[in-house]
Amino acid sequence: MCCTDMALAYVEAHASWSEANTRPSLGRDYTAFVATLPDGSARAEFAVEGVRCAACMTAIERGLAPLPDVASARLNFSDRRLAVTWRREVEPDIPAVLAALAALGYTAQPFTPGRLADAEAAETKRLIRALAVAGFASMNVMLLAISVWAGNVSDMTPENRDLFHWIQAVIALPAAAYAGRPFYEGAFRGLKAGRVTMDFPITLGVVLTLVMSVVESLSGATHAYFDGAVMLLFFLLIGRVLDQTMRRRTRAFAENLAALRSERATLAEPDGGLRDVPLTELTPGARILVRPGERVPADGVVEHGASDLDQSLVTGETAAVTVRGGERVFAGALNGSGALTVRVTAAAGSTLLDEVEGLMRRALEARSRVLVLADRATRLYVPLVHAAAALTLVGWLAAGAGWHAALLDAVAVLIVTCPCALGLAIPAVQVVAAGALFREGVLLNDGTALERFAQVDTVVFDKTGTLTLPEPVLTAGTFDHDSLETAARLALSSRHPMATALAVAAGGSEPFPGAEEAAGLGVRAQVDGVELRLGSALFCGAEAEAAAALEADPEASVICFRAGDGSPAAFPVRQGLRPDAAEVVAGLAALGHRVLVLSGDRAAAVEAVARRLGVAEWEAGLAPRDKIARIEELQRAGHRVMMVGDGLNDAPALAAAHASLSPVTAAHVSQAAADALFLGRGLAPVLSVLTAGRRARRLMLQNLWFSAAYNVLAVPLAAAGLLTPLFAALAMSGSSLVVTANAMRARLKTKASAGPATLRSSAAVPVAGAA
The missing domain is CATH 2.70.150.10 (Calcium-transporting ATPase, cytoplasmic transduction domain A)
Incomplete structure (x- = not known):
């Protein structure tokens, strides 16, 4: 048995073992994984392994549709989570779902965040090990192949050439058996379920190339093609590792909600x-x-x-x-x-937290159904590759060529069309663009978001913590210096954010001894027989002063201070605007983007911020459901919306938007829902991601068009017998290098095409001014 046969036997045995060890146990209690929805129906989520492309999503959803009592099955392609809903008053049959998935060629388990994290980590390690083996084998086999090429035009004897071929075989066959497992297993699962996936032409090309190489070596032929097979696996694994690296890790969403x-x-x-x-x-x-x-x-x-x-x-x-x-x-x-x-x-089951989770889950499921460039290309690619190889084989046989020559040309077609360039076209740009954005203070969560950033025409901002700085500051004003200094020292004994803002602004350095906090009211201390109070207006008897301060600054919150029977003081505290907010909004308008502010804050505060930024469209007092409804309304009207927000109440809107961005200080759940996070106190990264998205999408399209043009030119040559598998492998490798080199252009510094050149994160401002 040759090593390729051993590889296929291993795949079949491994798949049988996996099926045996993941077959649902009829005696297992699955009730803990079932949730009851408000309408009385039951719902369960599953972590599905083996999902590679959008075709898998369609196959799974259609495959589960015939199950009795299943109302819907929706696969979130981003995190490979399948949500199954049963009809009302029906006992959910989880073993039936698991069995149906197994029949389709997928293994699954009821979803638990820890299990999914472990599975992702194991898959990443497996791909990296496979890449390392393929890379090591490629270098060594290529060195031997170069020696054979040089010897064929010089004085190498047939015996030495055959020896070099068999040394290549000793290296390439076990390396291909190990490194190609991700593709072999995917192809085997697809065939078992009656489907042809992207992994099938890869497996077919690698196996046929290795088999032909062994046959050629046995017959003492001039050429063998072990180098082409292992190089093919090496380049394809690069693409798969890059894709795994950039995959959206939305499992953090479930884990962060669980933490709350x-x-x-x-x-x-x-x-x-x-x-x-x-x-x-x-x-x-x-x-x-x-x-x-x-x-x-x-x-x-x-x-x-x-x-x-x-x-x-x-x-x-x-x-x-x-x-x-x-x-x-x-x-x-x-x-x-x-x-x-x-x-x-x-x-x-019915709290605000549960509502947010439900809204986010539905939004993420809807987003995952939007096909990205690579998915659309893949849908056309597989049948065309199979048709080209089959027509080549049949055509040469009909022309009178022998099986050996016809099969050799068909293998050349499979190799030259193997999707290395296609596999690298998108992930390579994503990784390079992510690195460029990182240098500008943007952390990309999802590589596919670059395509969506490029399509944005409407930007929606939350107010609190997004347009404004997350920490409150004392507003500018005329205060009695002694009162402010005393209040700042007293504020050091409180954990309240408003007290912290007062202490920072006035430079409080030493708290009063014996200060104590009154729950929900404020903090007090006895100093030289005088009671000092800091806190709410009611606690300090400063209702009139607080009302006057709020009338002067509707956005502010008020913290009051009183010393004994003296006159109370009211200190307005609010979150100041981010230092470049006005410039960024102006830059977005100059680029032709529509800008809105949607906030859960009170109307007076939202109106004041919108007016200072020059934003004409704003809404206040919105619940999470209201924000989603407004974003969906905009998207139904044909707009591509980017949401910029930071709170848990923004998380569903972040997931529902076409693209999303959050500050790194945002709630953990919002960070998980957002496509990207930005660092610093400025909003300049909002312009950066839009510019980088446009550039990245342009490079992705260039790579895809190059891949298509390469195939249009190379396939006729291979089908005509003008390309041996050796030169087909070289052409395939060359196309991959061209695609990678073009992707490196995404490293060009992202520059905002509108607005001042000084859009940078600025230092903290201790006291917020009128702007």
């Missing part, structure tokens, strides 16, 4: 006792205790207590919110200083 959830809650019994219970036992109307430092486990209304809540991951607002009896709280908010008794209004 409390697994258990403290239930307050009617008799006054406390009991630790899982979230599944909470029902609307139950009373729970939320201690300082804990996350709120469910949506509800505060019955007793007062505290400061950090709701930045839920609402996007960075300032801590003071809550008291009768005010609403949301699951995922972090409790600060005081204990709260909360009456549950929405428990597990």
